[in-house]
Amino acid sequence: MQDNTTAFWPKVWWSIVDYKIGIIPLPIFLILFAVIAGFALTGKVPSDILMSIVLLSMGGFTCAELGKRIPIIRNIGAAAIFATFIPSYLAFHQFLPASILDSVREFTKDSNFLYLFIACIIVGSILGMDRAVLIKGFLKIFIPLAAGSVAGAIVGTLVGVLLGLGAYHTFFFVVVPIMAGGIGEGAIPLSIGYAQILHQPQGDLFAQVLPPVMLGSLTAILLAGTLNYVGKKYPHLTGEGRLQPGENEELEGEEEAAEARVDTATIGAAVVTAVTLYLIGALAQRLLDFPAPVVMLMIAVALKLTRAVSPSLQVGAFHVYKFFSTAVTYPLLFAIGVAMTPWDKLVAAFTLTYVITIVSVVVTIMTTAFFVGGWLKMYPIDTAIVTACHSGQGGTGDVAILTAANRMQLMPFAQIATRIGGALTVTVVLIVLTQIG
Known part of the structure; x- marks a missing residue:
């Protein structure tokens, strides 16, 4: 029992932490997903730099990772295309919560990012x-x-x-x-x-x-x-x-x-x-x-x-x-x-x-x-x-x-x-x- 526990903690856990979606460690990604969902359920997602860093990072790197994993088109710029046009599609059809879309738009417009x-x-x-x-x-x-x-x-x-x-x-x-x-x-x-x-x-x-x-x-x-x-x-x-x-x-x-x-x-x-x-x-x-x-x-x-x-x-x-x-x-x-x-x-x-x-x-x-x-x-x-x-x-x-x-x-x-x-x-x-x- 102790050997199994030792084998998992901390080395296996570290390997999980080191697995990244873009630059975001997997456990942090999952935590952020829950946190952003919680904000969205309240009806207001902040548009300040703190929320924007994690919101844009999660959206951008998730779309890019999808593009990088699709055979053939991953070699012709699919990551950049997915990171740009998937959110455009989702925003137009309002498949993302309005509070999240408003947060991204406000930050992009006001920050000169x-x-x-x-x-x-x-x-x-x-x-x-x-x-x-x-x-x-x-x-x-x-x-x-x-x-x-x-x-x-x-x-x-x-x-x-x-x-x-x-x-x-x-x-x-x-x-x-x-x-x-x-x-x-x-x-x-x-x-x-x-x-x-x-x-x-x-x-x-x-x-x-x-x-x-x-x-x-x-x-x-x-x-x-x-x-x-x-x-x-x-x-x-x-x-x-x-x-x-x-x-x-x-x-x-x-x-x-x-x-x-x-x-x-x-x-x-x-x-x-x-x-x-x-x-x-x-x-x-x-x-x-x-x-x-x-x-x-x-x-x-x-x-x-x-x-x-x-x-x-x-x-x-x-x-x-x-x-x-x-x-x-x-x-x-x-x-x-x-x-x-x-x-x-x-x-x-x-x-x-x-x-x-x-x-x-x-x-x-x-x-x-x-x-x-x-x-x-x-x-x-x-x-x-x-x-x-x-x-x-x-x-x-x-x-x-x-x-x-x-x-x-x-x-x-x-x-x-x-x-x-x-x-x-x-x-x-x-x-x-x-x-x-």
């Missing part, structure tokens, strides 16, 4: 890059991005015409929304511009341009996951998160000494640094109407190139990046699914002609970037994945696409594809529509 994540990912990944390669990558990525956009617009419009959608409708209401940079920075300003030029209600136009954004992002997630799988089979085509050969961590020579100086205070300093850069960007957006993530990105690049950040703080920023990419990605996707991904709009795009047209646009963008990237001596798969973010759902799409591809370190380049590429697309298209509208 998405931009905390993007700030820490961008600053951490940039500060870990080689300075010389960083600037080359930023300059080079515009070429496959531009080539893919032009090719995608031409092919997508031709496919739409062949399927009977008409050139005008296909280009302005299917192709352009896909490449507009998401919802907040793309579909909304695009629909406002369309409304002013075409003298139609903005709400009606927004309802037309939103479905291609949603389905285009889903297509990009699937293709990015597929490319990650292809990269495992053909490693010479991918840098596993590097854009071009020769990229090495600049900190390799200094990292051992810096690592010894990195403590919890330094990691905390890195978080504050990342948030500070974002807030500078937010202020610039308010004063100059320039996207905050792009301003933050440019400042981070300038700090890296001028060696203004010490090696220890750079390593601290990299630790922050690793923490957010590991522990926060799936909870964030769950929040995005509940609060920012309307299931009905996604389903509305699932007509055969729309699906074929939208898929042709995204496939063409990524295929063009794949071959142009190879021509520029960049890694074709990583270049195509970055360019895929031009077809994503803004910052939320970037997170999902890079998660599916297991290449979160490409976030700085993804932001260029999404923010700058989207802004240029919207601006040019509205100018063209003014001339012909």
Whole structure:
């Protein structure tokens, strides 16, 4: 009896505790399930950070674990897709208690959770890059991005015409929304511009341009996951998160000494640094109407190139990046699914002609970037994945696409594809529509 008790406690129990759903130990997961259910039964689930940490973690990692365990599709980004679209489906059909949905929506709306994540990912990944390669990558990525956009617009419009959608409708209401940079920075300003030029209600136009954004992002997630799988089979085509050969961590020579100086205070300093850069960007957006993530990105690049950040703080920023990419990605996707991904709009795009047209646009963008990237001596798969973010759902799409591809370190380049590429697309298209509208 004593031997059996000793055998179970503590070693068997420890093995149970060490079994995790995502990052959550199984006993803690079960306890939290009961606690959240208790709150839900009272009719009010708090939307503060304490409840949100556990609620989003449980939802996000549960959906991701389901995706990781389904054969075949687990290799093409199912974890990211499940973590985003299962909660969207559950929320739309109200299969989750209203108190839980309200808690997630309130927290996501009020906390600016998405931009905390993007700030820490961008600053951490940039500060870990080689300075010389960083600037080359930023300059080079515009070429496959531009080539893919032009090719995608031409092919997508031709496919739409062949399927009977008409050139005008296909280009302005299917192709352009896909490449507009998401919802907040793309579909909304695009629909406002369309409304002013075409003298139609903005709400009606927004309802037309939103479905291609949603389905285009889903297509990009699937293709990015597929490319990650292809990269495992053909490693010479991918840098596993590097854009071009020769990229090495600049900190390799200094990292051992810096690592010894990195403590919890330094990691905390890195978080504050990342948030500070974002807030500078937010202020610039308010004063100059320039996207905050792009301003933050440019400042981070300038700090890296001028060696203004010490090696220890750079390593601290990299630790922050690793923490957010590991522990926060799936909870964030769950929040995005509940609060920012309307299931009905996604389903509305699932007509055969729309699906074929939208898929042709995204496939063409990524295929063009794949071959142009190879021509520029960049890694074709990583270049195509970055360019895929031009077809994503803004910052939320970037997170999902890079998660599916297991290449979160490409976030700085993804932001260029999404923010700058989207802004240029919207601006040019509205100018063209003014001339012909």
